[in-house]
Amino acid sequence: MSDRRIGSAQGAGRKPVAQEPRPVAMPAFGLNRFDFTSPSAFAADIGRAERFGWDHAFIPSTPLLLRDPYVNLALAAERTERIGLGPLIENPVMRHPAVIASSIATVAALAPGRTMLTYGAGDTAVRLMGRRPATVAGLAEAVTLTRELLSGDAVEVPGAARRARLAHALPVPVWVAAGGPRTLRMAGRVADGVFIRVGRHPANLRAAVDAVRAGAVEAGRDPEGVRIGAVFHTVLDDDLERAALISRSVAAGYYEYSPRLFGPPGFEWNGPPVEELKAKVWPDFHHAADLRESGRVVSFLPDEVADAFALHGTPAMIAGQLLQALRIDLPISLVVTHPMPAPLSGGRSPYLECFATEVIPLVRAGSGG
Numbered sequence: 001m002s003d004r005r006i007g008s009a010q011g012a013g014r015k016p017v018a019q020e021p022r023p024v025a026m027p028a029f030g031l032n033r034f035d036f037t038s039p040s041a042f043a044a045d046i047g048r049a050e051r052f053g054w055d056h057a058f059i060p061s062t063p064l065l066l067r068d069p070y071v072n073l074a075l076a077a078e079r080t081e082r083i084g085l086g087p088l089i090e091n092p093v094m095r096h097p098a099v100i101a102s103s104i105a106t107v108a109a110l111a112p113g114r115t116m117l118t119y120g121a122g123d124t125a126v127r128l129m130g131r132r133p134a135t136v137a138g139l140a141e142a143v144t145l146t147r148e149l150l151s152g153d154a155v156e157v158p159g160a161a162r163r164a165r166l167a168h169a170l171p172v173p174v175w176v177a178a179g180g181p182r183t184l185r186m187a188g189r190v191a192d193g194v195f196i197r198v199g200r201h202p203a204n205l206r207a208a209v210d211a212v213r214a215g216a217v218e219a220g221r222d223p224e225g226v227r228i229g230a231v232f233h234t235v236l237d238d239d240l241e242r243a244a245l246i247s248r249s250v251a252a253g254y255y256e257y258s259p260r261l262f263g264p265p266g267f268e269w270n271g272p273p274v275e276e277l278k279a280k281v282w283p284d285f286h287h288a289a290d291l292r293e294s295g296r297v298v299s300f301l302p303d304e305v306a307d308a309f310a311l312h313g314t315p316a317m318i319a320g321q322l323l324q325a326l327r328i329d330l331p332i333s334l335v336v337t338h339p340m341p342a343p344l345s346g347g348r349s350p351y352l353e354c355f356a357t358e359v360i361p362l363v364r365a366g367s368g369g
Contacts, residue, residue: 024326024367027335029360030056030229031352032088033342036066039075045348046076050083052356058088058118058336061095062125070103077111085111088195088336089120089177092134092142100142101149101166108170118175118195119143121183123257124287139176140186147174147192177231179258181211188215193227195336199254199309200232200325203264209330229334232322233286235312236339236351236359243312244303245295246340251309252277252298253286265308271300291341310340315354319362326367 031054035045046057057076059069066072069087077085085107090100100117108115119142121133134142148155150172154163176187177195187194188211196208213223233250237243254261256274271277278284281294288294311318326332337359339351 024323025333026364026367027229027326027333028055028084029356030054030058030084030088030334030336031339031355032058032060032336033339033349033351034059035348036072037347039067039072041347042072043075043079045352046083046085047079048348049352049356050080052353053360054083054352054356056084056086056116056334056336058086060125061087061090062128063094064125064128070107073107073115074110077107077115080111082114084114084116086116086118088118089122089125090117091120091122091125092138093122093126093131094129097142097145098149098164098166101146102168104172105150105166105168105170108172109168112170116173116175116193117146118177119146119191120177124283127283136182136186139183140190143174143176143187143190147190150174173227175227175229179208179254180260181207184208184211185215185218188212188217188223188226189219189221191226193229193334195229195231195334197231198258198261199251200311200321201265201308202325202328203266204261204308205230205325205328205330207264224331227333228331229336230325230332231336231338232325233310233340234318234337234355235310236315236318236354237312238314240313242292244306245299246291247295247306247310247312248298248301249285249288249291249295250340251301251305252294253284254309256285261309262305267305267308271298286340311337315358316362319359319366322359322363323366326363 035041049057059072061069073085104117119139121139123133126133149166150169152169154165157164173192175193175195176191177197178184178187179197194212198204198208209228212226216223216226235243235246255269277297280297281288285294311321337355
């Protein structure tokens with residue numbers, strides 16, 4: 001990604017986001033794409049994010065594509081003071097929950113009070129190894145076991161003579177990233193917080209939060225006690241034609257894994273079967289090497305569908321779109337903006353600085369806060 005696409009040179013003539021009479025609660029902001037070229041480069045980039053005011057820094061757990069996330073996070077913990085740290089997303093397929101609990105507790109010892117763990121089904125990370133993503137039941141079991149271990153509880157071990165306990169347990173909140181209704185309800189039952197990954201259409205956002213709350217009620221929990229975050233795929237690009245193509249690939253990626261998300265907004269997939277189109281895209285529509293080309297594969301998707309699943313365009317446009325999502329009166333306290341494209345092997349990106357200096361101030365101005 002070049003500086004020309006998202007640099008401030010084009011920003012002088014942008015119109016400010018219109019003020020709304022009703023204030024919007026400002027969420028914390030997190031990012032999960034950094035300089036992954038080495039642990040030292042990662043730690044330095046997290047330090048840069050801290051200086052630019054980001055609240056959280058996350059790292060994907062993708063063994064074939066990235067170095068060990070916990071080694072990276074440990075080094076970043078020692079070189080920062082304020083910013084929150086954690087994997088986004090970890091999965092119970094590639095690592096046993098006991099190993100994950102031990103690793104995140106080790107990071108928490110270096111960054112007390114600012115560490116969190118987020119589980120997901122696995123998707124790309126496990127598919128690259130020819131494995132199947134975790135089931136909803138398997139994910140629930142992993143979250144429950146991890147929370148128990150991190151709390152210092154003794155847990156039953158099949159076939160063992162005594163219970164198991166994590167000797168260096170530390171309290172770390174365990175979140176789940178989810179998009180499907182069954183996973184969202186499960187997360188409401190067992191997790192400390194839930195990242196909803198459903199795009200930005202109001203119907204999908206409301207349905208996702210309702211599912212989390214319903215799961216909490218089923219488990220006898222206070223729905224207000226389950227924190228809500230949102231992951232928004234973000235195409236920060238002054239070239240609107242390019243941004244529109246990439247946003248179509250993002251929309252196809254959501255349909256690829258969660259076709260039900262087309263239901264609440266009333267969308268239809270009016271093209272060839274997605275399984276047929278996947279033969280032209282690797283490994284999927286969210287992670288294709290050329291997101292413009294994968295966007296052309298699904299060029300039949302209308303603007304309203306592309307708009308529903310990604311923040312896209314100039315900083316002013318993205319700030320406005322984000323404000324629209326935050327004005328739905330949902331308890332979103334943490335927003336992770338997932339830059340598209342952002343190669344996992346790449347070095348420093350101008351996105352980190354641009355979003356912090358050009359988008360977030362516009363959101364604050366438009367929020368009335």
